[in-house]
Amino acid sequence: MELLAKIAFVVYTLLVLGGGCLAVGAHSLVRAMVGLITSLLGVAGMYLLMAAPFMAFMQILIYVGAVCVLIFFAIMLSKADEHGIESGSRRPGKALLSALAFISPAFVIGWVVVNYQPESINLPVEVPLAVLGKGLLDNYSLAFELISVVLLAAMAGAVLLAFEKKGRAAE
Known part of the structure; x- marks a missing residue:
């Protein structure tokens, strides 16, 4: 197993x-x-x-x-x-820098894990879903509502921008 x-x-x-x-x-x-x-x-x-x-x-x-x-x-x-190429041409050094930025956190985290191992790992206490839901909806209900408003505003803005671009292209 x-x-x-x-x-x-x-x-x-x-x-x-x-x-x-x-x-x-x-x-x-x-x-x-x-x-x-x-x-x-x-x-x-x-x-x-x-x-x-x-x-x-x-x-x-x-x-x-x-x-x-x-x-x-x-x-x-x-x-x-x-053709699906939105980013344009690439500079040769950009790929090397992006590879370095991708690999360096893995080396740092690996070094920390190998050199500073915890003495023991405690298993977390399992929280029932009803308690988790009650805690999220009692204390953070405003955050859930604001997230939905932000997603709605982003979608409405994207549609508005698309229609404005389409209207300019037709003229």
Whole structure:
């Protein structure tokens, strides 16, 4: 069972890192979006490995479902090149700097984990979903409402900008 957990951890890690590399390095916004979705699904798998199925479901429902669909609508409403190359040409040194920025945190975190291992790892106390929901909705209900207003304003702004660009192109 422990071997299967390690294999699943490696698979989810590869999903997160591979999706992140694709999201950052893709020329096309749609391919970058696919990389983001892949990375977010890998994070949901990590939540499953931590025995937090509710968090994994929320990761898929909120980020993969809602936020990625919102970003995809923004991509569809934007005026992109027909070849899918929105970022233009790349400078040769830019790839090296981005690779260095991608690899350096992994080395720093790895060094800290190897040199400063904790004495013991306590298992967290499992919180029932009813208590978690009550705590979130009692203390943070305003934050949930503000998030929905921000998402609505972003979508309305994207639609408004798309119609303005379309009106100028027709003239």
